[in-house]
Amino acid sequence: MAPDRNDPLAGPFWQAAANSELRITWCEHCDRAVWYPKADCPQCQGELHWRALSGDATLLSWSEVLAPINPDHAPPYITGLVCPLEAPEVRLVTRIVDCEADRLRCDMPLRVCFRALQPREGQPFMAPLFSPC
Amino acid sequence: MPQQSIEALARRAPVPDWGQSLPLEDTRGEVAITGIGETAVTGPSGRHPKAMALEAVAAAITDAGLRPEQVDGLMVAAGVADQLTAEDFHEHFGTSQPLWFSTDGGAMVWAATCAHTAALAMRRKQARHIVNVFAVDWATRRAAGTGTPGDWHASEIMKAHFELPFGWYPQPVYFATFARRYMHDYGLTAEQLAALPMTFRRHANRDPAAVMYERELTLEKYLARTPLADPLRMEDCCLISDGAAAWVMSPAEEARDMPHAPIAVEGVGHGRVHGAPYISQQRVITATPQPFAAPWAYAMADTAPAEIDVIAVYDCFSSTALMQIEGLGFCREGEGGEFIQEDRLYYQRHRRLGGIPCNTHGGLLSHSYLLGISHVVELVKQLRGDAVNQVDSARVAAYAGFTADEASTLILKRGN
Numbered sequence: 001m002a003p004d005r006n007d008p009l010a011g012p013f014w015q016a017a018a019n020s021e022l023r024i025t026w027c028e029h030c031d032r033a034v035w036y037p038k039a040d041c042p043q044c045q046g047e048l049h050w051r052a053l054s055g056d057a058t059l060l061s062w063s064e065v066l067a068p069i070n071p072d073h074a075p076p077y078i079t080g081l082v083c084p085l086e087a088p089e090v091r092l093v094t095r096i097v098d099c100e101a102d103r104l105r106c107d108m109p110l111r112v113c114f115r116a117l118q119p120r121e122g123q124p125f126m127a128p129l130f131s132p133c
Numbered sequence: 134m135p136q137q138s139i140e141a142l143a144r145r146a147p148v149p150d151w152g153q154s155l156p157l158e159d160t161r162g163e164v165a166i167t168g169i170g171e172t173a174v175t176g177p178s179g180r181h182p183k184a185m186a187l188e189a190v191a192a193a194i195t196d197a198g199l200r201p202e203q204v205d206g207l208m209v210a211a212g213v214a215d216q217l218t219a220e221d222f223h224e225h226f227g228t229s230q231p232l233w234f235s236t237d238g239g240a241m242v243w244a245a246t247c248a249h250t251a252a253l254a255m256r257r258k259q260a261r262h263i264v265n266v267f268a269v270d271w272a273t274r275r276a277a278g279t280g281t282p283g284d285w286h287a288s289e290i291m292k293a294h295f296e297l298p299f300g301w302y303p304q305p306v307y308f309a310t311f312a313r314r315y316m317h318d319y320g321l322t323a324e325q326l327a328a329l330p331m332t333f334r335r336h337a338n339r340d341p342a343a344v345m346y347e348r349e350l351t352l353e354k355y356l357a358r359t360p361l362a363d364p365l366r367m368e369d370c371c372l373i374s375d376g377a378a379a380w381v382m383s384p385a386e387e388a389r390d391m392p393h394a395p396i397a398v399e400g401v402g403h404g405r406v407h408g409a410p411y412i413s414q415q416r417v418i419t420a421t422p423q424p425f426a427a428p429w430a431y432a433m434a435d436t437a438p439a440e441i442d443v444i445a446v447y448d449c450f451s452s453t454a455l456m457q458i459e460g461l462g463f464c465r466e467g468e469g470g471e472f473i474q475e476d477r478l479y480y481q482r483h484r485r486l487g488g489i490p491c492n493t494h495g496g497l498l499s500h501s502y503l504l505g506i507s508h509v510v511e512l513v514k515q516l517r518g519d520a521v522n523q524v525d526s527a528r529v530a531a532y533a534g535f536t537a538d539e540a541s542t543l544i545l546k547r548g549n
């Protein structure tokens with residue numbers, strides 16, 4: 001299933017990805033990331049903005065999916081959690097690409113790239129994925 | 134011991150800073166489990182969850198030496214399968230008494246916390262004999278293509294937008310990701326992790342009621358299996374089952390005159406991670422939220438891991454079972470891989486032999502996937518001395534419940 005770019009809360013992430021940008025919600029007042037997006041900042045109730053990130057990150061952990069346990073994505077593929085440089089407490093769920101699983105190491109530096117993902121049903125969509133630097 | 138205040142319990146139960154304990158009042162010893170009941174646990178049975186629930190409830194009421202009209206409280210789960218209502222109860226048993234009803238029961242974390250909720254209801258004189266029941270038909274529904282345990286995850290809006298599009302779904306993928314990090318941080322190997330599914334399987338191989346009774350698991354067989362989501366193999370993941378279980382809770386003073394030795398609820402704990410319910414955002418991914426639940430339960434029960442004879446941990450995955458054992462305090466975080474070796478979880482490894490018998494019925498990995506309610510029923514059997522894999526002179530038991538972003542702890546003690 002493709003994400004809904006028009007969803008008021010989550011859509012801006014996917015609109016940014018379509019423009020090859022990685023953006024997450026940020027409270028300017030508290031100067032910190034708020035992830036996943038919320039209607040307002042849980043600390044100060046202030047407005048959140050979609051801030052563009054550099055795309056540099058580190059690999060928190062990953063799993064290579066080897067069996068057809070996911071209804072939308074055919075194995076094998078590598079999915080995982082990465083921590084963006086500007087907000088290391090945030091975990092972006094993503095795909096790790098252009099790398100064999102046995103070369104991956106926790107905490108290794110990664111760089112964003114934008115690729116189309118094709119779910120079993122629905123249109124392909126541009127998504128921020130990561131690969132080793 | 135006099136009743137402890139919430140403040141006193143909080144002081145005795147310090148927790149890490151990435152989550153919190155929920156403030157439960159001291160209800161030590163107020164409630165006892167006085168009856169248990171189970172259906173057969175199976176693969177696809179075609180049975181309706183309500184039919185299975187009623188069978189388990191009837192067995193539990195009989196086991197407690199009660200008649201259905203003496204039951205005046207019913208606790209069920211919210212949001213999983215099609216659970217019983219008060220009307221179902223009355224229609225089936227031909228009764229009409231007022232029935233205190235709560236959806237804070239069932240399995241998972243609620244298999245522990247329902248005992249606390251029941252104690253408060255008894256204090257308020259809302260009920261005397263309360264049945265907690267849980268039924269599930271996921272084996273039937275999966276076979277029919279009408280439902281899976283991942284349905285809630287797929288429908289939650291943030292997960293649907295930020296996790297599912299990348300294929301970080303279903304649950305084995307989450308916990309494989311966490312297990313990989315644990316392996317990196319603490320050097321856990323696949324051979325070490327195998328001790329968990331293998332020990333639980335050996336328990337199931339001795340119990341004809343367990344789904345995996347006839348299926349032996351060797352290390353060679355385990356290691357030869359291609360992971361589903363690396364590093365988790367099929368044997369590291371829970372079964373999918375049909376079945377139901379139930380128990381009766383009664384006031385401690387009445388339990389003394391009922392047929393079985395009363396099994397007293399000594400302590401209950403309930404904790405939650407910050408950032409809930411999104412475990413992708415949990416600050417520490419190498420632990421479950423059990424460290425936010427167990428200390429409170431130990432403080433309420435005025436006990437410690439060293440005094441516990443047998444445990445049952447929510448083992449949706451082998452790696453989460455390992456983390457739950459650490460979270461209960463039987464070893465430090467990161468030491469679990471070493472700790473579970475040498476049959477230390479096997480039912481014959483009594484505490485005085487340096488073990489802690491764990492999931493003596495086979496757990497979610499090898500008994501059945503009833504989401505933890507069978508774990509508590511097994512502990513009651515252990516404390517009564519009626520278990521298939523009976524731990525020698527078991528007197529105190531602990532259940533570790535888990536529901537992704539929450540954990541719970543239930544401490545039971547055999548009365549006289």
Ligand SMILES: [Zn+2]
Nearest residue numbers: 027030041044
């Ligand atoms: Zn703010």
